[in-house]
Amino acid sequence: MNSFFCQIPKAELHLHIEGSLEPEMMFVLADRNNIQLPYKSVEEIRAAYNFQNLQSFLDLYYAGMSVLQTEQDFYDLTWAYMQKASAQNVRHAEIFFDPQGHTSRGVSFETVHRGIYRALQEAKQQLDISSYLILCFLRHLSAESAMEALEQALPYKDTIPAVGLDSSEVGNPPSKFQKVFDKAREEGFLTVAHAGEEGPPEYIWEAINLLGVSRIDHGVRCIDDPKLLEYLIEKQIPLTVCPLSNIKLCVFDSMAKHNIKQLLDMGLCVTVNSDDPSYFGGYVAENLQEIESALNLSRQDIYKLVKNSFQATFLSAEEKQTRITELDEFMVK
Ligand SMILES: Nc1ncnc2[nH]cnc12
Numbered sequence: 001m002n003s004f005f006c007q008i009p010k011a012e013l014h015l016h017i018e019g020s021l022e023p024e025m026m027f028v029l030a031d032r033n034n035i036q037l038p039y040k041s042v043e044e045i046r047a048a049y050n051f052q053n054l055q056s057f058l059d060l061y062y063a064g065m066s067v068l069q070t071e072q073d074f075y076d077l078t079w080a081y082m083q084k085a086s087a088q089n090v091r092h093a094e095i096f097f098d099p100q101g102h103t104s105r106g107v108s109f110e111t112v113h114r115g116i117y118r119a120l121q122e123a124k125q126q127l128d129i130s131s132y133l134i135l136c137f138l139r140h141l142s143a144e145s146a147m148e149a150l151e152q153a154l155p156y157k158d159t160i161p162a163v164g165l166d167s168s169e170v171g172n173p174p175s176k177f178q179k180v181f182d183k184a185r186e187e188g189f190l191t192v193a194h195a196g197e198e199g200p201p202e203y204i205w206e207a208i209n210l211l212g213v214s215r216i217d218h219g220v221r222c223i224d225d226p227k228l229l230e231y232l233i234e235k236q237i238p239l240t241v242c243p244l245s246n247i248k249l250c251v252f253d254s255m256a257k258h259n260i261k262q263l264l265d266m267g268l269c270v271t272v273n274s275d276d277p278s279y280f281g282g283y284v285a286e287n288l289q290e291i292e293s294a295l296n297l298s299r300q301d302i303y304k305l306v307k308n309s310f311q312a313t314f315l316s317a318e319e320k321q322t323r324i325t326e327l328d329e330f331m332v333k
């Protein structure tokens, strides 16, 4: 790893905490909770991470989650990610969690939230990384189930500034969750949604027009709709792009064919993120390094992507500026 990509101050805005579960920890937690894994070794787990599309990944992702049972498990998972983020000079992280993936297995919302949130608070104190939590609804489940998850989150509203939408995209358009997102916005949540990862540009329009999102997660298929491109540029609606994820899930055939440089050059507010780093082979610094070499990015391109990452956060204008100043100081060193 080139140290520049580790050291440049950055924000991460698209990270599923459950997708940061490394195979080593999967074994430790399985042992601790007396769970039998269908793998004999860490190498065997990594060898299974060969995906044809989003669904083939999600099947393993939900199976992997089963080792997360106690508050301590969620704490350990989150603390491990924050240490990794600290080593890559992530200055601010906005982190997704999937409560329905846990409550459906009998783990309470409170257990999940307490473990994750405690680790985030400690990371603020000990590692000086700020963070926000984003509750994601699983779109392959019903709107009623999402509404239930929202109700469960209300007592924790002060610690969860936003809600999002993830899981199997095609066939589960944003419109399915319009009422849930209406209620979430009434309750004061900001909103984001995965859209245009595998699904069509129409889903990006729906996320904007029906769910009122502040950012689009992935969004790379906006390239198929010139009017949408124009709109995203004009409004500077950020896209949280995840290059290694897109290659592992066959959204693009190779990194050389990824459209992030094209989107950046057109003036979209694109950012680089890791999605599910343990499954896709890299955290945010590895994502930056991979696109730099495959797409011949300049230092100015990298600077712009990282600056966008701060601009696209839910931090206040003043907090954004503090971090951008730190970035500017790093660049002239
Ligand atoms: N890349 C992705 N797309 C949709 N849902 C997800 N959940 C975890 N990672 C995801």
Ligand SMILES: [Zn+2]
Binding pocket: 014, 016, 166, 194, 217, 275
């Ligand atoms: Zn994602």
